Amino acid sequence: MPSDLLRGAGYFFSGIKLIFLPKLRLFVILPLLINILLFSLAIYGGWIGLQQGMVLIEQWLPAGWAWLHWLLYPLFILLAALIFIFGFTSLINFVGAPFNGLLAEQVEMLLTGQAIPSTALKNTPKVLWAEVQKMGYSLRYLIPLAIISLIPVVNFISPFLWLLWGAWLMSLQYAAYTFENHGILAPAQRIKLAQRRWMSLGFGGTVLVVSLLPIVNFLAMPAAVAGATLMFVREFTEN
Numbered sequence: 001m002p003s004d005l006l007r008g009a010g011y012f013f014s015g016i017k018l019i020f021l022p023k024l025r026l027f028v029i030l031p032l033l034i035n036i037l038l039f040s041l042a043i044y045g046g047w048i049g050l051q052q053g054m055v056l057i058e059q060w061l062p063a064g065w066a067w068l069h070w071l072l073y074p075l076f077i078l079l080a081a082l083i084f085i086f087g088f089t090s091l092i093n094f095v096g097a098p099f100n101g102l103l104a105e106q107v108e109m110l111l112t113g114q115a116i117p118s119t120a121l122k123n124t125p126k127v128l129w130a131e132v133q134k135m136g137y138s139l140r141y142l143i144p145l146a147i148i149s150l151i152p153v154v155n156f157i158s159p160f161l162w163l164l165w166g167a168w169l170m171s172l173q174y175a176a177y178t179f180e181n182h183g184i185l186a187p188a189q190r191i192k193l194a195q196r197r198w199m200s201l202g203f204g205g206t207v208l209v210v211s212l213l214p215i216v217n218f219l220a221m222p223a224a225v226a227g228a229t230l231m232f233v234r235e236f237t238e239n
Helices: 002-018 022-060 063-112 124-150 158-181 186-195 197-211 216-235
Strands: none
Touching: 002 197, 002 216, 022 063, 022 216, 063 158, 063 216, 124 158, 158 186, 158 197, 158 216, 186 197, 197 216
C-alpha cells in the first residue's frame, strides 16, 4: 500500500516536469492564463460576497443576540470557503475541459511517439457534459459527508473521510481526460481506477494538497493532466 501511494504521487511530480517541455508549453499556457483570470475574478467576487454575508448576519440577528456574531462568523467563513473551493474547482475544470483533453493528447503522443486521432476539440460538447456528470457524482457524496461532519463524536472521522473523498475526486477528475480521449466513459473510468485504488488515491491526494498551496496551485491542473496521462500510458494500456 505505501509503495502504491508513493507511485501515484510520483506520477503527479512527473507531470510537473512534463509541462515544462518545449513541445507542450503552448498547450499549457492558454489554460494557465484562463485559470489565473478566473481565479482572480473568483477571489474578488468571493470577498465581496463574504462582506455582504456578514452584513446580512448582523441585520438578521436581534440586537440582544449580538454575542452570536462571534459564533456565526467562523461558521459562515468555513461554509463560504467550502462553496468557493468546490465551485471554483468545478468552474475551472468545466472551462478548461477541452484544453485539458488537448493537453492529454499531446502528452500521450510525446510519451508514446505515436500519433493518436485528435478528438478533444471535436468532442467538446460531450466533454462538457462529462464535467456536469462529474459534478453530480461528487454531490452525491458531498451531502452525506456534510451531515457526518455535523454529528457529534462521529464527526471525529470526518476530516479523514473528506481527505479520501477529495483525493478520489481529484484522481477521477484529471484521469478522465485521457480516458475520454480513448472513448472510456465515466463508469468504466471509476472501475479501472478502483482496480489500482491506492495508487489513484496517492495521485489524487497529491493533486489535492498542491491545489491548496497559493501560487503553486496554478500549475496543479496542467501538471495533474500530464501526470494522469503518464499514469494511463504506464498503468492502463497493454504494452
